[in-house]
Amino acid sequence: MSIRGNSSGPRPVPLSYRLLDGQDTLPPVVFLHGMFSNKNIFQAEAETLAQKTGRKVLTVDARNHGESPHNADCSYEAMSSDLLALLSQLRLTPCVLIGHSMGGRTAMAFALQKPELVERLVSVDVSPLVLMGIPKVFKIVPVMNSINLLGNRSDSQAFEVIDEYLKLFIKDASIRQYLFNSLVRVNGKYVWKVNAENLWQQQQQLLDPLAIQGVYHGPTLFLISINSSFVPPSHYHKIKLLFPEAQFQTIPDTGHVLHIKKPQDFMNSLLSFLS
Template identity: 75%
Template sequence: MWARNWRSLLWGSSRLWISPIQGVRRSLATMGSSGPRPVPLSYKLLDGQDALPPVVFLHGMFSNKKIFQTEAKTLAQQTGRKVLIVDARNHGESPHCPDCSYEAMSADLQALLQKLGLGPCVLIGHSMGGKTAMTLALQKPELVERLVSVDISPLVIPDLPDVFKIIPLMESLNIPEDLSDSQAFELLNEYLKPFVTDSSIRQYLFNSLDRTNGKYVWNVNSENLQQQKQLLLDTLQIQGVYRGRTLFLTDSHSPFLPPSHYPKIKLLFPEVQFQNIPDSGHITHIKKPHEFMSNILSFLS
């Protein structure tokens, strides 16, 4: 809520499948014939025209739906579309669950779209949210009108920065209760500077700091995320191809979407286009908000 004032992440049997990416195989978890059990996600839906495909924003790891509330409002006003922002499981106000798999997060989203009666959607996912969006598009392409992935590859990334180093830093926070919101953010900013040099990442982390019963808490189920770290960072090994229009936004210097991955990505998403936003880092929508929205609006038009 107030964090945004700093700127106005196939199921089935246990058989093995071959993915469209040659040499990538997947051992599907044994979860029963109905797949992962969805949990009821916390969400906010902005109203719009039924004739236009709705837009769904999916946040990255350690964040929540509030990170996209400004973009959601702008998009709803400028396009007349319904816009949905969602807390992924283990984030924000959505339930905590030991299963952090992308199949489970895709099942959650499918259940929510069915509940809300939303037809084929435009999915816009950042980082973990991008991999969730890709999973749903590959599993259920009929539910996805277009796909936007923000600075993340569906493939495992060598030499990836250790994003999980943030967990002990955030868990060790002890912010005095008598501080105002702005004072709390200033304190957190100074605390994180020696460890997180990118100011856009620090601002991103502020988004999940909430005040509950007078105390500042980090609203992330870090224990479950840490336990399934390798699952979250691994290659998406989903059988299927998504042939709808697809946009991958990135920074040419980002380690999260190396150009060497482009040929294999094109096998999964044949209609993909790659758009570079210079100096946007990993948190594109915070570091380069105008360029981010300009590319989204252009892609939707």
């Protein structure tokens, strides 16, 4: 389906999504993944939330990720426009937005632009301000591009070979697990379901502070890895100016992909916030 946006803003692309059914009387939950990932990263959490809360739960592939179209514009304004088109199409507003890293910034941009469409907001280990920790994330792109493995072996064997190679560059096993979410076999070769080159070229758009005017007064939770370089305590005051109702909760011993490292703690925090 082709979806037209406002002529004054970015033209939205039709996003790939998965929707779990639930009650119409409760605000639906929308998960937005981080960079180099896709909607499958939150599938277990989506199923748990749908079962425990009775809500509809939507997982989405951002542009340039998963099964969604590739596009040169990597701005948060563009990704927010994509989300607005999809939520309008599915009639899923007002909703609860839960976003990790890049997805968290998209969720924040959306809430600042369309606060009436967001019932509450969860940002997972990311700040709307200058990002100090993310530039090193882009060092993964040449490593991803250097993998050239034919699919003439089982997935488990292939993933073991690739994991051993990635260990040379990425010590954190949870980060490697996070990346494997986007690795698939296509036409006899393993490829990444992400437009990594375009993200690399447009990285400044992804690193700069959110250039969006507005204030979101709804309930907001910032879930943070303890000692996070992505959301340092020095950001808290300015974050509260944009999100006056913001709560800050740290989860110990996690790292940036805290939903992978501590899935139960992550789910408990979400359930508590939703209740």
